[in-house]
Amino acid sequence: MDPATISAVSALAGSAIGALASVATTWFTQHHQDHAQRLGQEGSRRERLFGEFIDQASKAYADGVVQERLDDPAKLVPMYTAMNKLRLFATPGTIGAAEAVLVLVVDTYEKTSTALEARNSHITAHDILREFADACRAELTYLR
Numbered sequence: 001m002d003p004a005t006i007s008a009v010s011a012l013a014g015s016a017i018g019a020l021a022s023v024a025t026t027w028f029t030q031h032h033q034d035h036a037q038r039l040g041q042e043g044s045r046r047e048r049l050f051g052e053f054i055d056q057a058s059k060a061y062a063d064g065v066v067q068e069r070l071d072d073p074a075k076l077v078p079m080y081t082a083m084n085k086l087r088l089f090a091t092p093g094t095i096g097a098a099e100a101v102l103v104l105v106v107d108t109y110e111k112t113s114t115a116l117e118a119r120n121s122h123i124t125a126h127d128i129l130r131e132f133a134d135a136c137r138a139e140l141t142y143l144r
Helices: 004-065 075-091 092-110 116-125 128-143
Strands: none
Touching: 004 075, 004 092, 004 128, 075 092, 092 128
């Protein structure tokens, strides 16, 4: 082989390898940035869903504490809606914690109120959203 040919082939091979390395680096960087952006958007979506569920559950629980019975089942519809949105995106642990909150809220309506003071002591002794909030925090930490 001619030395000029070897030089030309070596130069072309070096250029090709350099271009390929540049393309690969750009692709890996873009892929990583896209993945990080998707995780951030997913975290924001879940934050909104978690907040919506907390708002609806708090309102329903407060209403259940002061009501003798569930006079209008439509009061629970927003909470059930938020619950089913959670089922689309949240992890099984978070969904389980939300279902436990749902059961406690419905049970609050079903309990007959013998004395408002007894209910007030029950409210201060038990935060029904604590486990759900902890599960949400763990899920959001995992996403970030």
